[in-house]
Amino acid sequence: MLYRENGQFKSTYRADQQMLPILQDRILMLALLAFAFVVVPFAASNYLFLSILIPFLILALAAIGLNLLVGYCGQISIGHAAFMAVGAYAAYNLVLRLPVLNFLVVLVLAGLIAAAVGMVFGIPSLRIKGLYLAVATLAAQFFIDWLFARVKWFTDYSHSGSVSTSPVELFGWRIDSPPEKYVFLLAVLVVFTLLAKNLARGHVGRAWMATRDMDVAAEVIGIRPVYAKLTAFGVSSFYCGVAGALWGFIHLGAWEPLAFNLTLSLNLLFMIIIGGMGSILGSYFGAAFIVMLPILLNQLPQWLGVPLSTAMASHLEFMIFGALIIFFLIVEPNGLARLWAVGKEKLRLWPFPH
Amino acid sequence: METKAKTGLLCAAIVAAATGSGAALAQVKEQFFPVLVYRTGPYAPNGVPFADGYVDYLKLVNARDGGINGVRITFEECETGYATDRGVECYERLKDKGPTGATAFHPLSTGITFAVTDKAPGDRVPIVTAGYGRADSVDGSVFSWNFPLGGTYWSAADILIQHLGKINGGVDKLAGKKIALVYHDSPYGKEPIALLQERAKMHKYELLLLPVTHPGVEQKATWLQIRQQRPDYVFLWGWGVMNSTAIKEAVATGYPRDKMYGVWWSGAEPDVTPAGDGAKGYNALVFLAGPGQGAVHKDIIKYLYDKDQGTAGKKEEIGEVLYNRGLVSAMMTVEAVKQAQGKFGNKPLKGEEVRWGLENLSIDAATIKKLGFEGYMTPVKTSCSDHEGARSAAVQAWDGKNWKRTSGVYEADMKILGPMIKASAEKYASEKKLTKQECAKG
Numbered sequence: 101m102l103y104r105e106n107g108q109f110k111s112t113y114r115a116d117q118q119m120l121p122i123l124q125d126r127i128l129m130l131a132l133l134a135f136a137f138v139v140v141p142f143a144a145s146n147y148l149f150l151s152i153l154i155p156f157l158i159l160a161l162a163a164i165g166l167n168l169l170v171g172y173c174g175q176i177s178i179g180h181a182a183f184m185a186v187g188a189y190a191a192y193n194l195v196l197r198l199p200v201l202n203f204l205v206v207l208v209l210a211g212l213i214a215a216a217v218g219m220v221f222g223i224p225s226l227r228i229k230g231l232y233l234a235v236a237t238l239a240a241q242f243f244i245d246w247l248f249a250r251v252k253w254f255t256d257y258s259h260s261g262s263v264s265t266s267p268v269e270l271f272g273w274r275i276d277s278p279p280e281k282y283v284f285l286l287a288v289l290v291v292f293t294l295l296a297k298n299l300a301r302g303h304v305g306r307a308w309m310a311t312r313d314m315d316v317a318a319e320v321i322g323i324r325p326v327y328a329k330l331t332a333f334g335v336s337s338f339y340c341g342v343a344g345a346l347w348g349f350i351h352l353g354a355w356e357p358l359a360f361n362l363t364l365s366l367n368l369l370f371m372i373i374i375g376g377m378g379s380i381l382g383s384y385f386g387a388a389f390i391v392m393l394p395i396l397l398n399q400l401p402q403w404l405g406v407p408l409s410t411a412m413a414s415h416l417e418f419m420i421f422g423a424l425i426i427f428f429l430i431v432e433p434n435g436l437a438r439l440w441a442v443g444k445e446k447l448r449l450w451p452f453p454h
Numbered sequence: 455m456e457t458k459a460k461t462g463l464l465c466a467a468i469v470a471a472a473t474g475s476g477a478a479l480a481q482v483k484e485q486f487f488p489v490l491v492y493r494t495g496p497y498a499p500n501g502v503p504f505a506d507g508y509v510d511y512l513k514l515v516n517a518r519d520g521g522i523n524g525v526r527i528t529f530e531e532c533e534t535g536y537a538t539d540r541g542v543e544c545y546e547r548l549k550d551k552g553p554t555g556a557t558a559f560h561p562l563s564t565g566i567t568f569a570v571t572d573k574a575p576g577d578r579v580p581i582v583t584a585g586y587g588r589a590d591s592v593d594g595s596v597f598s599w600n601f602p603l604g605g606t607y608w609s610a611a612d613i614l615i616q617h618l619g620k621i622n623g624g625v626d627k628l629a630g631k632k633i634a635l636v637y638h639d640s641p642y643g644k645e646p647i648a649l650l651q652e653r654a655k656m657h658k659y660e661l662l663l664l665p666v667t668h669p670g671v672e673q674k675a676t677w678l679q680i681r682q683q684r685p686d687y688v689f690l691w692g693w694g695v696m697n698s699t700a701i702k703e704a705v706a707t708g709y710p711r712d713k714m715y716g717v718w719w720s721g722a723e724p725d726v727t728p729a730g731d732g733a734k735g736y737n738a739l740v741f742l743a744g745p746g747q748g749a750v751h752k753d754i755i756k757y758l759y760d761k762d763q764g765t766a767g768k769k770e771e772i773g774e775v776l777y778n779r780g781l782v783s784a785m786m787t788v789e790a791v792k793q794a795q796g797k798f799g800n801k802p803l804k805g806e807e808v809r810w811g812l813e814n815l816s817i818d819a820a821t822i823k824k825l826g827f828e829g830y831m832t833p834v835k836t837s838c839s840d841h842e843g844a845r846s847a848a849v850q851a852w853d854g855k856n857w858k859r860t861s862g863v864y865e866a867d868m869k870i871l872g873p874m875i876k877a878s879a880e881k882y883a884s885e886k887k888l889t890k891q892e893c894a895k896g
Contacts, residue, residue: 146546146550147546147547147550150542150546151542151543151546151547155539249639249665259589259590259644259645259647259648259878260564260568260588260641260642260644260645261640261641261644262565262568262641262644264568264571264572264882264885264886266885266886266887276576352538352539352542352569353569353572353573354568354569354571354572355538355568355569356538356565356568356640356641358538358565358639358640358668359538359539361668395543398533399547409493410491410493410505410531410532410533411493411494411498411502411533413533414493414494414533414535415494418494
């Protein structure tokens, strides 16, 4: 009932190819955007901004990046936190050494540097596939961890190897209060989501998907694997680099190489697996799941008034979190995005199913 | 700026509404203490006793004295797992709780300290890092909200070198010697390097830097290097399982334990007991408070454990090194609140009022005696230009069952530390474009 597209005729190719072909989706998306931009900045508490929404937005961006590579192009990477680190340290050094640059320029440059590094580490993908490639990307993780921990120039010779940043300024707008950070990140995320969505629908995305589904066949129909795989690595690392710079500058403010360790790489991978491979929307679901659920589980006993020791609550958090991951993977191996799609199908007929 | 003004207006509106509707609400005499702990994960063996000591002291103040001058203490634990991101989440979660917000944070992790240092001035909450944190935060003119009470890693490293100098018959005798620093590869472990390098230039010893990656259970490569290089001394800058692993590796490598010196975070019972007899002879620093029991422990047993109100799982934990350190950390914060109450009145205090208390903290021998900490606590006196308050430590050795003090008390040399702290703090201030607070001379 809700999702019936009866009467929505498309008389042009343009109308047929739009990003959200169903009117209800467009209304929903506009309402969601309006809510996120207008209502949330005034309604949410600082805790909600700083601990939940801001990490969620940034990690969603990184998850989109990883999803372009893993979900769309089929190249597994367990080293994407390293490309976030490249973005973060590149941005730190750009701000430090070229203070005249606008932060948006810094973001883009940081992303480009991360893209270059990502493409270098993507070269093995031309020869090796699957789990072997995953191990090769693991090398990126360890090498880059090592690089930023050991080469002092990157951290401006700080004693502890930890770097800290000053608040971001953009055309005289000092982004330091939580709602301002949120709005800025949201704007960045909207732009990058649109880009990713269009990239995935265009010829580049089609080349990626062809490579993912069967690389030999893709080659036969005229897609150059070098081009497809390296662009996927480049774009994906670009996204992660930007996310890394935002993670450092907007979210953390001060960080050490440990902030971008293997755990974060694996978390990113979990996000897209749980959210849905090859789905931009899934990246959002996955990021929300991984960011919010542990915090929610940790605080739940207290909200319910169950007196549990801190250690017990923490152990429970791990157990329930793990169990839920398995539950969702069994119920829907294609991720939360697929659940959403199934839900939409059901709503189309609801409340009169056949 | 505009948003700030708006938030200010909003706050004023809320306050106006609150005072109208519930004057009684403002009268709740409670002081909220946030407690960041790690009772799970690879650092839990050390995190648990510290947290137990900290919480026990807060409970004791309520049970024995009925709070701080009539203001009851409330507290809430939050599990960080020693992870920076979760630590920051805990900080955000707890900073506004209680009638006046959080009293002061003890992050108990150098990584979390670095992250919240930037947030504290905006939130107006003091960060107390007793024996850890940023070494340059001693300079209160730049780091108004940080209090590395009792010692920093630069002080610790300085004292270790002084001790080596003493047992070798003068620091100049260190020339040509080889000292290896086995450190946790994080801000915590890297912090002392600057000071050790500075001292290396002065005394011409060779410094080997051997990092160990988190969490520190894999140290084979590190100890292989030690076997090859045969350093004269090994400094251990570890935490959690890394410490016991290092001692076990030293046993396996055949490196003499009595040539090993741990920082004060590598010198507690959970660090040595897993290595069994192999740990005998291992040295570590002890600062502020050592192991053992005093009058305050008797009170804790009487008021808490005899009534089944204690936090620790087993009574043997009471009096352990880390338990006592938690106790002392809590005590210094409570004393700071008392100090601030003297100026602002016996009511729940805001973070910035507690900050004043921390900056004008004076725990002298008489107070220590009165509080029951006599015998294993050194006096602490802070000022605007010195947020550390005390920078002395002694060396203790593990005899297989107990920690025994084996040296006199050393004081870190401010002639060396002072300029380094100043330079580092200045750099931080200029990077962050901070305006310094003026410290009155004297």
